[in-house]
Amino acid sequence: MGKLAITGGEPLRRSPFTQWPMSTKEEADALLDVLTSTKWGGQPFPGKHADAFAKKFAAAHSAKYGQCVNTGTVAIQAALKAIGIRPGDEVIVPAYTWEGTVGPVLLINAVPVFVDVDPDTYCLDAKLIEQAITPKTKAILPVHLGMRFADMDEILRIAKKHNLKVIEDCAHAHGGMWNGKGAGSMGDLGAFSFQSSKLITSGEGGAVITNNLEYLELVQSYINAGRASLTDQFHHRTIGFNYRLGEFQAAVLGPQLDRLPQHAAVREKTIKHFESRLQNIPGISLLKPEPRITRLAPYGYVFKYFASKVKDIPRASFVAALQLEGIPCDGLFYEPVYKSSLFPVDSADFPALSWGREKPLDLRSMYSCPEADRAAYHEAVWFPHQLFLGTTADVDAIADAIGKVLANIEELRGLDHKAIRNQKLGRADRES
Numbered sequence: 554m555g556k557l558a559i560t561g562g563e564p565l566r567r568s569p570f571t572q573w574p575m576s577t578k579e580e581a582d583a584l585l586d587v588l589t590s591t592k593w594g595g596q597p598f599p600g601k602h603a604d605a606f607a608k609k610f611a612a613a614h615s616a617k618y619g620q621c622v623n624t625g626t627v628a629i630q631a632a633l634k635a636i637g638i639r640p641g642d643e644v645i646v647p648a649y650t651w652e653g654t655v656g657p658v659l660l661i662n663a664v665p666v667f668v669d670v671d672p673d674t675y676c677l678d679a680k681l682i683e684q685a686i687t688p689k690t691k692a693i694l695p696v697h698l699g700m701r702f703a704d705m706d707e708i709l710r711i712a713k714k715h716n717l718k719v720i721e722d723c724a725h726a727h728g729g730m731w732n733g734k735g736a737g738s739m740g741d742l743g744a745f746s747f748q749s750s751k752l753i754t755s756g757e758g759g760a761v762i763t764n765n766l767e768y769l770e771l772v773q774s775y776i777n778a779g780r781a782s783l784t785d786q787f788h789h790r791t792i793g794f795n796y797r798l799g800e801f802q803a804a805v806l807g808p809q810l811d812r813l814p815q816h817a818a819v820r821e822k823t824i825k826h827f828e829s830r831l832q833n834i835p836g837i838s839l840l841k842p843e844p845r846i847t848r849l850a851p852y853g854y855v856f857k858y859f860a861s862k863v864k865d866i867p868r869a870s871f872v873a874a875l876q877l878e879g880i881p882c883d884g885l886f887y888e889p890v891y892k893s894s895l896f897p898v899d900s901a902d903f904p905a906l907s908w909g910r911e912k913p914l915d916l917r918s919m920y921s922c923p924e925a926d927r928a929a930y931h932e933a934v935w936f937p938h939q940l941f942l943g944t945t946a947d948v949d950a951i952a953d954a955i956g957k958v959l960a961n962i963e964e965l966r967g968l969d970h971k972a973i974r975n976q977k978l979g980r981a982d983r984e985s
C-alpha cells in the first residue's frame with residue numbers, strides 16, 4: 554500500500570465538486586411554459602424561446618444576429634454553407650480539436666487542411682496558416698480551444714490579405730471576449746455548441762452568430778428545410794434540412810445566459826487562486842497569459858505536464874493518479890483529429906479528396922503536427938470548468954492533490970492500473 558489512492562492510500566478528496574449541468578427555478582419555469590403551450594418544436598419558425606435566446610446570445614457576444622440550431626456540429630456546417638463553401642473547396646482547421654470541428658467540412662464534400670497548433674495556446678497557429686493556403690482555400694476555421702483564443706488579430710489579417718472567410722468554432726468560448734469583442738463576432742460567423750459539457754447547455758444544441766444579414770438568412774434557410782428566411786432580403790433558395798432546436802432545449806438556455814456573467818466571475822476568481830497555487834511546481838507549467846483575452850471562457854482549465862521534469866513518469870500515470878485522488882481531469886482529451894479513431898476517413902465517401910489527383914488525399918497519413926502531438930499525447934491536462942464554479946477550497950483540493958501525486962510520484966513507476974490503461978486511450982476507445 555502506498556500513499557496515493559491509486560496504490561491503495563486514502564483519496565485526498567471524497568466529496569463531489571460542483572455538478573454540471575445545473576439548473577434553477579428559472580429553467581423549471583421556462584420548461585413548464587413550453588410544456589403547457591402547444592409549441593414544442595422549432596416550427597412555426599422560430600420558436601419563442603429559441604428566438605428570444607438567439608437574439609440575447611448574439612448581443613452578449615457583440616454580434617447583430619443569432620440563430621439556434623440543434624448541435625454545435627450543425628452550427629459549423631450551416632456556417633460553412635452560409636459563406637458558400639462548395640465541394641472541393643479547402644478549409645484550414647487546427648489539428649488539435651474535437652472531430653466535430655472537421656466533420657462538417659467533409660460532410661459538405663469540402664477538404665479540411667490541418668495546421669498545427671501554437672504551443673502557447675493549443676489553438677490554430679496563425680504563423681503556419683499562410684503556408685497551407687492554396688488556390689482552393691476558401692476559409693479558415695479557428696477553434697478557441699480550452700481556455701484560450703486563436704490569435705484573431707493575425708487570422709483576420711491573413712484572411713483579408715488572401716480573401717478568405719473566417720468561421721470561429723466557439724464551442725468552448727461562451728461569453729469569452731478578445732480585445733473586448735465577443736467570441737464568434739470577429740469572423741464571418743461564430744459557431745457554438747450547447748452539448749452537455751459546455752459552459753451553457755441544453756443537453757444538445759448549438760447556435761450561429763454573425764453581423765451579416767445575408768449569412769443569417771442562408772443559415773435560417775439551411776436549417777429550416779430550405780424555407781425562406783424570416784427577413785428574406787437576399788432571396789436565397791437552397792436545399793435545407795431540419796436542424797432546428799426544439800423549444801424544450803431552447804427554454805433552458807435563457808436562464809443560463811443570464812447566469813453566465815456571474816459564473817464567469819466565480820471562475821475567474823477560483824482560477825486566479827488555482828494559478829497562484831500552481832506557481833513553481835516542478836513538472837507543471839501554466840499556459841502563457843494572453844492580455845488580449847478580456848474575458849476568460851474556460852471550457853476546460855488546461856495546463857502542461859512535463860514528464861521529463863518529474864522523473865519521466867508519463868502523463869497517463871499522473872492523470873490517472875489525480876483521478877483516483879478524487880479530481881476529475883483528463884489527459885488524452887483530444888487527439889490530432891486525423892489520428893483519432895473517430896476519423897476513419899474512406900476517400901470513396903468524400904469524392905473531393907480524389908478530384909484532380911492520381912491518388913486520393915489520405916488525410917490520416919499525410920500530416921505531421923508535432924505540437925498537436927505533444928499536447929495530445931504528452932503534455933495537456935484538462936480540468937472541467939465546473940470544478941471552478943465552487944469555492945477556493947475546491948481548487949485548493951485540486952492543487953493539494955497535484956502536490957500529493959508529485960510528492961509520491963515514484964509510486965507510479967511501472968504501475969499497471971485500469972485508470973492508467975484508460976488514459977493511454979482516446980476518449981472514444983476507453984473502457985467504462
Ligand SMILES: Cc1ncc(COP(=O)(O)O)c(C=O)c1O
Nearest residue numbers: 624625626651653654724746748
Ligand atoms: C471544439 C468543438 N467543436 C465542435 C463541437 C461540436 O459540438 P456538438 O457536440 O454540439 O455537435 C464541439 C463539442 O462537442 C467542440 O468541442
